[in-house]
Amino acid sequence: MTTIAETRSKSLLYLENVSVSFDGFKALNALSFVVEPGELRAIIGPNGAGKTTMMDIITGKTRPDTGTVLFEDAIDLTKRDEADIAQLGIGRKFQKPTVFESHTVWDNLELALNRSRGVFATLFYTLTGEDRARIEEILETIRLTHRKDELAANLSHGQKQWLEIGMLLAQEPKLLLVDEPVAGMTDAETAETAILLREIAKTRSVVVVEHDMGFIRDLGVKVTCLAEGSVLAEGSIDFVSSDPKVIENYLGR
């Protein structure tokens, strides 16, 4: 068994006793949660278990009432805002795919590229060969090369999900938070996505929130089950799904 200190120092993301409540309702209740570098982690849990709130806290959208949130054991995320955190290398994909509908696929990726994001830098930015190469590479990864010049608005739901993931890749994050990536996807797309995510996880840590157990099995990774704002069980999918508390709390229904 490793001591807390060690886990902390090894961790990429470290949450301890994080609590937050909205008008009395405890969304997170002394949640502790650790992600190691290069880890692919799945999170399951009933609605209102606090999955999205947790992501909000990690990405600086919500401030916790109490608790520590550390990135790479050094940076206190509770003191930073979204932009900061994103630049630190934490990318986030929303439940509802949010891409820039009125931009082309290409522009979406160009905007996401991890380049200086200052006002004047962007004003006078001109596309370099290297950037072009990078974008094309991502287009390959997310299988959208053939539609790069179309408005994102015209993509199918699944393609939008991928485009969003692609944008996260362009950000070159160390940690990727993915909220329900396969919601509303065809089985084919779902399988594709699983492969895509494992591929991505080779180079960086990924946290996936998902309801789709099948998909989680496809991923075949360590699973954390949240309920009422704290961790219920953690371990392999089979271990977790056999846990009585989990069954009663989540799978049961």
Add this chain to the structure above:
Amino acid sequence: MKISVKLGGVLLAAALSTTAFHGAFAQEDTIKIGVLHSLSGTMAISETTLKDAMLMLVEEQNKKGGVLGKQIEAVVVDPASDWPLFAEKARQLISQDKVAAVFGCWTSSSRKSVLPVFEELNSILFYPVQYEGEESSRNIFYTGAAPNQQAIPAVDYLMETEGVERWVLAGTDYVYPQTTNKILKAYLMSKGVAEDDIMINYTPFGHSDWQTIVTDIKNFGSAGKKTAVVSTINGDANVPFYKELANQGVKAEDIPVVAFSVGEEELAGLDTAPLVGHLAAWNYFQSVDSEANAEFIEQWHAFTGNDKRVTNDPMEAAYIGFNAWVKAVEAAGTTDTDAVLDTIIGVTVPNLSGGYATVMPNHHITKPVLIGEIQADGQFEVVQETPAVVGDEWSDYLPDSKDLIADWRKPMECGNFNVATGKCGGKGS
């Protein structure tokens, strides 16, 4: 892009046609005059009446055969209570419609905005509303009251007949009240009123919550000395003001309120029973007893087809201005601006209160000052009438203008002649 090219063309056409359009109206054998009063926006409430009055006057004049044997045609435009638009419309009336003279404006802002236009294009404006003075333009005739034709006599009345010793000067926060109150304060202090017996209070345009101020007035008035309120509150805010006065039971016998911008029109929106005895100072009241007035009111009711429509002081000012212009044009035998400017000075026409108004060399006119008390029927009862007073454009109670006079007769032809330095051009440095 083709779009915007096309549209561009369309627009140019449209804009130009605005000019063309008016051309189309003109029949050659008429003399055109412009009517420049807001028919929409915040000032429509006051100005629309004047527009109707002008149309009536033109109609009556045409019945009498028009002027110089030609029919008069009124060109009505709507400057929409928007001061820059006033300037634009004035320019349009003068240079597109080629009107011989313009009758219009209510607020000083609108007058100030058109003044340069009239001087540049050398046309004539007749301005029918009481104002703060401190102006005399070669091309403008001020047929409304200057402060000395309204404010000062009213204050005198209160001092002499009502023995007022303590004064509240309440006004809307803009130039007319500010200037009038400055003049009044100087005047009162010259009459030996102590500084702390004068309370000055300003409120924003369209102020509708008067509770605090009316209470302040009551408190100020409960100091044992006879107190009166001199109100330069602007049109819209008056109704709520008087409603509050009535409800808080401020009786005219205790604290009379004398107003300079409250006429029959404003009272029309009020139940005046609780306000009986409060005063207003004007140069005309609908209740004035004279043939001219009776006839005028009759025409007005006939013209508007509504015998509840009241008449008011600015209408009389318009009436005087219009008749003076007609008379001057007849005398000059032409509507040419310079000719009319020469002949109109000294022109005397009957006013509606049974007397006469003369156009003075300073482009202001002579007016009797009437003090009226509000009656239960929404009319005023005249309690004092002075003989005709000459409008004093440059107040004697403002340090910088007491040396100035205006005289547009040759050879002086100066709007701001300094009697101290004997030079034209203000203080002269």
Add this chain to the structure above:
Amino acid sequence: MITGFVLRALDGKIVVAIGILLAIAVLVPALNLLVPAGSAFHIPTYAVSLFGKYLCYALLALALDLVWGYCGILSLGHGAFFALGGYAMGMYLMRQIGSRGVYGDPVLPDFMVFLNWKELPWFWYGFDMFPFAMLMVLVVPGLLAFLFGWFAFRSRVNGVYLSIITQAMTYALMLAFFRNDMGFGGNNGLTDYKDILGFSVQAPGTRNVLFAMSAIMLALCLLIASAIVRSKFGKVLVGVRDAESRVRFLGFRVENIKLFTFVVSAMMAGIAGALFVPQVGIINPGEFAPANSIEVVVWTAVGGRGTLIGPIIGAVLVNAGKSFFTGAFPEFWLYALGGLFIAVTLFLPKGIVGTIQHGWHARTERKAAAEREKGEDADMMPQAAE
């Protein structure tokens, strides 16, 4: 890279638009000065300053479009920046009157004299120098926009809340400027100007130059605006409009992006005001009235927000209509105007230009759509940022 920045701006439409504006800048004065009054092609001086006014409004609308159409910030207070620019110019023109005022005071403007102020308030210093005044035309609105935006965007006030406080801002300024004690001439404002840079503001020559300046300035600002929206920054801007949080999570400082745009837009509005004042001959607190700012929104919407040409067309169209109807049907023009607004919102939700462009896009889209699986349903289309 600057060159790239500018070159990017010059796509077809903009080039033509700028071309037209420059042409107008030359043509109209020519037709006014050179063509004899009798001729059918003569443009009367009256019309020149009228068009000049429209162009200023067009510039104002363009400025609003930059923040609203592209960044999704609906400012109901842009009239304030316009008016401030106007006041800066007005103050210069007042100082130019010098001793020609009715009181002949060498320094004090008339309204100060008859409120017997003894010396010039500090904030009037320097306005006798044209360069300083012109600087102020940019700085004052810019500074206000910066302060306002700094707080508002940092604390993430957005949507209708932002709109309403911008309205509160212009409303408060209106009340303030109505006060005589402010030292800006109270409700009468600043007027009766004599000359600008030594040329009489009344002289036809000056009027035409001012007109030309308006056209050129509009062209210039159009160029700048176009350069901005076509840069990567412009894409981010649209991103902010459509999916603000996504832009944040991509690591952009949305508040800075908004702030920059807001300030630039405010400065453009200031320029518009500065050109407006000498042409109409008065600036007064009425320009701060919230209703005016709402009208600007309407022009922009009529022309088509999110397009650069749209607001210009909208402003000129609506105002030309206004000039025409207020003269032709003084009693009924409000019905026409009101009707126009309703009609546009119902039948041309994207505005005139927007609709035409959209229609054009739609055709190409339909071709493409044929061989592609069906796109998303309507509510996925970018919506007007509230």
Add this chain to the structure above:
Amino acid sequence: MRIRFVSLIFLILSFAAPCLAQSDPKPLINQLANANFKQAEDIIGQIAATGDARVVPALEAFAEGDLYARKADDVVFITTASGSKLALVDPLTGESAGEVAKGAMTKIKVNNNLRRAIRDALGALTLMSPDRNARLQAANTMLAAPSEDNLELIETALARETDGEVRARMEEARAVSLLTSGRSIEEKREAIERIRNYGGRDAIGVLRGAYGSIDASLQPDIDKAIGAIESEIALWDMAQNVWYGLSLGSVLLLAAIGLAITFGVMGIINMAHGEMVMLGAYSTFVVQDIIRSSAPQLFDWSLAIALPVAFLVTAAVGLAIERGVIRFLYGRPLETLLATWGISLILQQAIRSIFGPTNQEVGNPSWMSGSFALGGMNVTWNRMWIIIFSLSIFFALLVLMKKSSFGLQMRAVTQNRRMASSMGIRTPWVDAFTFALGSGIAGIAGVALSQIDNVSPNLGQSYIIDSFMVVVFGGVGNLWGTLVGAMSLGVLNKFLEPWAGAVLGKILVLVLIILFIQKRPRGLFALKGRAVEA
């Protein structure tokens, strides 16, 4: 001046009383026929001096301006208009003297001085009148016009006075008159005490007035009394200010509450809201107009009748607007701004075309006019009713929203249109009726506002901005927010006004709103919760 004049009466009384007392007032009254204001003033004095109670109606009629002289023979009558003619009544005997054409009579003009003179004279004459209210009135007059000459009169009256309130008032009247009289120090000391208890600013005025003339030994008492009264007043002023704040707040609430539905709940930036208020006010005008012409006795009920009318009218207009325009614009809030702006222009101009641009008279029913004193506070009836009215509307609305099934549907639709419709709620109609409700309430507000503001086509414009401020300040979509927002803005405004002045006060309030929104970007009562996608 008043004092001087009243004393004049009594000088005449004391010297010439014997001969004047039984002299017939009739010729005096007839002298009024061709007297100028100054002379009339003396005549009134002499009339009063006769001490003859029969002259009371004549004096009252004079004050009312109902005293006319017959041109033919300068005989004076009390008149009442009957059609184009005047019904004549003998000023003393009160018996009818037939009718004559208006032309045959000349009105005897009356001005503030004469009214005041008459009032004081009546005070002296009616202090012992059998009518209790007349006595109370008289006592008040005496109180307002202290003079040692009244002293004996008051004391004789006091001796036979039984009614408690009137006694108290007379005691006070006696006290104020006593101060300046030659009475003993003890009497004056207790007089000061009484005045101090009676309190109020007038009391201070009286005490200050007496300060110079009074015996030096009493001056400390006066200082004490004044100090006590002033501290008391200070407290009441505070209370008064709060009250004014609340009543201003209730007006804001009235103006905003309809908007809290159309804008707050439905998210329509409804620029035509002000015009709905205006329509409500005009409905009130029309109702009153009809009542005046056809059933004057109903006038006190006019507002009660106007309420449903205004509601129905504006609700109908609202319904039309929603069906005709707004329903095409859901999900496009900004377009609603433009369209409703257009609508408001049209409505304003329509009202102008129909009713004309000038103010229309909307009268206050008797139960809404005047004021009453609450301790040192002065409460006007119309303000009080408006506060009650606005609060009751608010709570009625609250109940409707929270308890009724329509309210439930309304909230369902506004929260999730699709879900609601899929659950079988007929969303289009819910929308339509919600908007109609909002407009209707704006109309009702118009009825109330017509009582304190002027009814003109611009009425709406003057409230629209404040309404938006209130709703946004309170927090969009939260009725309680609107209530609290309105009230706090009202009170804030009223506390700023005294030291900043009305204009600066308003500006400061706006600035504070702006700063407040920085602190709480979603208003006072922001709906917190799991962060939703911006």
